[in-house]
Amino acid sequence: MVSSLMEAYGRKRSCIRELFEFGRTLDPDLVMDFSLGNPSVRPPQAVLDALSELGKKDVHGYTVAPGSMEVRKAVCRHLNSIGKAHYEPSGIIMTCGAAAALCICMKALAIDSSTQFLAQAPYFAEYECFARGCGARFAAAEADLESFQINFPALEALIGPSTQALVLNSPNNPSGAILSESTLRRLAQLLERRSAELGHRIYIISDEPYREIVYDGASMPHIADWYDSTIVCYSYSKSFSLPGDRIGYIAVSDSVDDKDSLMASLAGSARAMGYVCAPSLLQAMVARCADVKPDISSYRENRDLLLGSLEAMGYECVMPSGAFYLFIKSPYSSAKAFSDEAKKHGLLVVPSDDFGCKGFLRISYCVDRKVIERSLPVFEKLLKQD
C-alpha cells in the first residue's frame, strides 16, 4: 500500500528520460542524442582543482543548515556584484541544486490543497511534479509563441486568491529566450496590483540555472531587480558543468517584505524534506569558486552551427539568447510524430508537449560538435519527407 501519486510519478518517465534511455541502447558512434541537458563542456579547471584539493581536507562535517557562513558570504558577494538587489548571508540557503531549491520554496509556500503555483509554458516539465508533490495545484499560461515573452492577458486570467507564486525561468529551458526588461517591468506592475487586490504577496520563484549562459552580450535582466518578492533558485549544474553533484542555493534579497518569516518557512521546509545541509565539500568548492566564469564558447559555436544550418534548410527556429537549447517549430503537424520519425534515424529531439506547449521540438546542443555535424543531413532529409 503506497501513495498512488508517488507511484505514478515513479512509473511515468518523462519523454526526455525515455529518449535518453533509448539512446543508450543505440551505437554511441551513430546516435545523435539531443535529448538531455547534460553539459558537454568540462567543469572549469579551478573547480576541478578545488574539488580535488578540498577532497582531502577537513570539509566533510555538518555545516549549519543554510550552509557555511563562508559560502553564503561568497554567494552574496557574487550576487551583489551582478545586480541591484542586495543580499545578506541571512537570505541564503545552500541547496542540493535548483530542483531541491524549487521544492523547498514550493513546500514553504504551500498553505493547503487550494494553493496554486503558476508557470509560463513552455516550462521545465518537473515544475508540475514539484507543485503537486507538495499538495498544491499547478497551471501554466502559454507564452507569446513568437517572442516567448509573457502573454499578459493569459497570465492574469490564471491568477486567483490561492495563487502563491509564479515560477519563471530566464534564460528559458526549452526556448532559450530571455525575459526582457520591459516584460519584467510590466510583470512587476501586474503582480504588485494583483497582490494588493488579493491582500497577500504573490512571489516570483526565479529558476536561474542558465543565468551565466548568455550569448552575444545579450542583456540578462535579473528578475529580483524588478520585483522585490522574488526568490532566486540557482544551480551550479550548468555553469560549472557538474549537474550530478547537486549544489545550488535559494537567495532572498533584503527587499522582501516578510523576509524573516519567509526564511523560517524555507528552513522548515528544507528540514521537513530531509535536506540537512547542502553537500559540505561542494559548499567549500563554491566558497572558493563563486566568481569563476564558465567558458561558453563551445555552446556558442554549437548554437551558431545548428541555428545557421537549420534555418538555411528552412526550419523555423526560435533565436536562443541563452541556455543551450534550440527550439524549432515542428515541420510536421505533430511534434511527437517528427520526434518519432527522427528517432528511426538515431536522431533524438524532444517534442514540446512535455514542456506544456505543442508544435515545437527541443534540441539540446550541449553536445560534441561532431554530433551536430552528423545530424545535419538527417535534419535535411526529415524536412524533405514532410
Place this chain on the structure above:
Amino acid sequence: MVSSLMEAYGRKRSCIRELFEFGRTLDPDLVMDFSLGNPSVRPPQAVLDALSELGKKDVHGYTVAPGSMEVRKAVCRHLNSIGKAHYEPSGIIMTCGAAAALCICMKALAIDSSTQFLAQAPYFAEYECFARGCGARFAAAEADLESFQINFPALEALIGPSTQALVLNSPNNPSGAILSESTLRRLAQLLERRSAELGHRIYIISDEPYREIVYDGASMPHIADWYDSTIVCYSYSKSFSLPGDRIGYIAVSDSVDDKDSLMASLAGSARAMGYVCAPSLLQAMVARCADVKPDISSYRENRDLLLGSLEAMGYECVMPSGAFYLFIKSPYSSAKAFSDEAKKHGLLVVPSDDFGCKGFLRISYCVDRKVIERSLPVFEKLLKQD
C-alpha cells in the same frame, strides 16, 4: 503568507542545535560540547584519497535517478556479504544521506492525512518532523527503559488500520542499544500477525547509520534478515565521518512482496521532492570504497573512559553496545534542569525530552579525548550538587 507548519519547523530549533550553537559562543578551549553527533575521527584515508582523485575526473554528470549501476552494484555486494537478505541493484536508491532516505520512504508510504508512522522512544528527534512534513501522523511507544528493547504491549497498542511503518534505529541514537535477535524475532511475529489482520503490510523503516559502529564484537542482527518488508535507510555520514557530504541509500531486498510498486513509489517520492540524484562525486567514491571499514577504536576508548568514570562516580548509565552516545539517568528529577546546570559550567549534554522520553541525558562522545578528561571533574561536581 507561508505554511505555518513549515515556519514553525524553521523557527523551533531542536534542543541539540540550540546547545551546539550556544557552545560556539563559548571559549573553544573551555567548552565541553557533547551535544552533536559530528564524528571526531577523520574519514578513512581511502575515502579521502578517492574524493581527491575523483574530484578531478569525469564523474560530475547526472547519473540515472537511483544512482549509477556501478555504485548500486557495490552497495549490493556489501549488503549481500553482511546479512542474509539478498539485494539487487534494482532495489537500491542512492540518497543524500539517511535523512533524505527516511523522508523519501515516508512520503512514498503516506497515503493520506490518517497515515501513521510509529517509532520507539527514545528516537532521533527529526522522525516526527519528517512524518508530519509529509502530512502523516506520528506516535512513539516507549522502550523498556531498563533493557532498551521493545516494549511489545506498548507498541502493539499503537498499531491501527492506518499504520504504514515502524521506524527503528539500531544501534540506537540516543541510547546506544542494539535490538537483539530475540526482540527482532518477536517483532517480526507481531508485525506479520497485525499485517494479516489489517489486510496491508506494515513496513519497517530501518534507520541504520550506526550499523558499523558496534563494540566488543557485539552481535548486530540485521532487521531485514528477520522481517521481509524492511526498507533499509543507510548513511555513510558516521562510518566514513562525512556527515556534511550527504551520501547514503535506500535498500529494498528481493523478499519484499510488492517490490516493484514500492520501488516506483520511492522513485516518485524522491523525484517529487527534488532529489534528482545523490551527489555523483560521492556516488563514485562509494562505488570504490563501499567495503572500507571505519576505525572505531577512538570511539571505543572514549566510551570506556566515560562509562567507567561516570559509573565510578555513581551515575547510572545505559551500556552502549554501538553508536557513539552514552545515555545516562538524570541525577536530578528533571533532565532539563541537569542540562541547564551543566551548561553553566560549559558542559553541554542533551536532555532526553527531545528524544521522546524523560529522565535521561545524551552524551555524544565522538569528541576529542581531552574534552572527556576535562569534563570528568564537572560531572563529579554536578552529582554532588544534587
